[in-house]
Amino acid sequence: MIRTEEIYDAATDDGVFERLAATLADAVGARSGVLHWGFAPQHIAEISYSGYFSDAQMAVYDDEFHADDIWGAALDRSDTVNRLLNIEAIVPDRAYEGSRIYNEWIRAMGDDTFRCLGGIIQKDGTTGHIGLHRGRTQQPFDTREVQAMQDAMGHIGRMFAIRSKLDRANQHGRSLQAALDMVGHAVFTLTANGALIDGNGAADAMLRRGDALTLRQRQVKARDPRDDEAFQAALRAAAARQGTQASAIFIHREQGAPYVLSIASVRVGMDRQIVAIATDPTGRDASLTSRIRALYGLTRAEAEVAEAICAGRGLEELSAERGVALNTVRTQIKNIYVKLDCSRQSELVARVAALPRLGPFEDQSGFRSD
Incomplete structure (x- = not known):
């Protein structure tokens, strides 16, 4: 018997979701099951499978046999959406026996998976797939088992929709957090x-x-x-x-x-x-020099001088620190004023201060960028 509470528990509990394929398989006497959803027919956001096949075997399926899944192709029709089908009724045994996936994946690992209940579930912008399997020597799925799973399809679709909304909300939160971390x-x-x-x-x-x-x-x-x-x-x-x-x-x-x-x-x-x-008034905006250069066409030396002036450094101090003549610093400042269309230090400081202050951030590979 399929308990709807277990389906809806999977909406917010990752552990229950991971076990849900096995739970559904047990409910109809299948020996293996797979369940996944995504935001488009060819996209998989999350997957639950019963563990009958190992992670390595599932990886081989994804890499080498997904495109040759004759059962999946049979379900990929508009008239099968939100219907649970006994695949034996639409894929003849002879066609399955001659398929690459059966001979090179199923039989190659010593298995005899031969029967399938499958369906495509679409709800609120999500597309899910369900497959429950038995071996060749096991009894075919009967009408009672097909109907039990059909009755559960609506609940599974709503569970997928809830998880997709939570996923989008979490992604939105992560994006906002990443933006705040960059400030x-x-x-x-x-x-x-x-x-x-x-x-x-x-x-x-x-x-x-x-x-x-x-x-x-x-x-x-x-x-x-x-x-x-x-x-x-x-x-x-x-x-x-x-x-x-x-x-x-x-x-x-x-x-x-x-x-x-x-x-x-x-x-x-x-x-x-x-x-x-x-x-922190003493903190340095590591990206300021590059942004000033990009905005106003300054040379690297001019951008560094502009940033230093905005931080309150004097001309003599800059001359000594940079190891250049005082006249060189004066020339650079004149060039800065021309390029920023300003005539005094207060205008320069105001222009630069108007830029948002950015901090170091981490890219997606985990390396810090300054």
């Missing part, structure tokens, strides 16, 4: 009373250091009591109904210049949440 600031999302909801990678690192902000019983606190008093006051102001403007305070650390903590509130549904952004 060159520590970004905290807090409740109105300062309890931590979430934070990007820089925020996590800042809390681990504990040199300015700490986490106590899920509450974000400033290490310095005077800073914490100002922080709590800023949180209360931001959480107030009239608190629509952002505020900022200094958060002192044990060594070095204090962080600048910008605090504002946002509406999330019916709730008000606090966004706190901690900026």
Whole structure:
């Protein structure tokens, strides 16, 4: 008997989903089963199979025999969608016995899988496949077993749709997290009373250091009591109904210049949440030089000088650090002003400060890029 609870449990429980093919196979007396769904007919997002075939054997199927699956090809018709079919009724035994998949994959591993209940399930933009199998010497699937699986098809389709929506939501969340991790600031999302909801990678690192902000019983606190008093006051102001403007305070650390903590509130549904952004004034935007060059056509030396000037460095200091004559630095600054269409240092600083601050990020292969 197929229990619908087990099907719907698989919507949110990965372990139940992994076992679901075996659960369905057991329910109708099949010795193996496979279940998978994706966002298109040829796409597989997740797969569950009963374990009758090993991972290595399934990998061989994917690599070498998927295109020769005569049962799958028989189901790939519009009139079979959301129907559970006894494949023996649409693929003659002689055709299956002469197929490459039967002779070079099934028989080659000493197996006799010969009977199949199969179907294509489409629901809310997802396409799923189900296959339940028996050996040649076993009894064919009867009408009661076919009907039991047909009755379950709608539930399986809804389960696929739920998993696809959760998958999209998780992907959306991962994309947003990756974007926040690329921002060159520590970004905290807090409740109105300062309890931590979430934070990007820089925020996590800042809390681990504990040199300015700490986490106590899920509450974000400033290490310095005077800073914490100002922080709590800023949180209360931001959480107030009239608190629509952002505020900022200094958060002192044990060594070095204090962080600048910008605090504002946002509406999330019916709730008000606090966004706190901690900026390290001494931190360097590793991508700034390349972006200035790309935007304004500066040489590498000019872009480095422009970045240094915006950081408050003097001409004599730059001349000494770069090992060039003072007149060379002056010439580079003149070229920078021409290319950025500005005439004084304050304009240059404003142009560069308008660029978003980016931090180091990790690419998909796991290597850090600076």
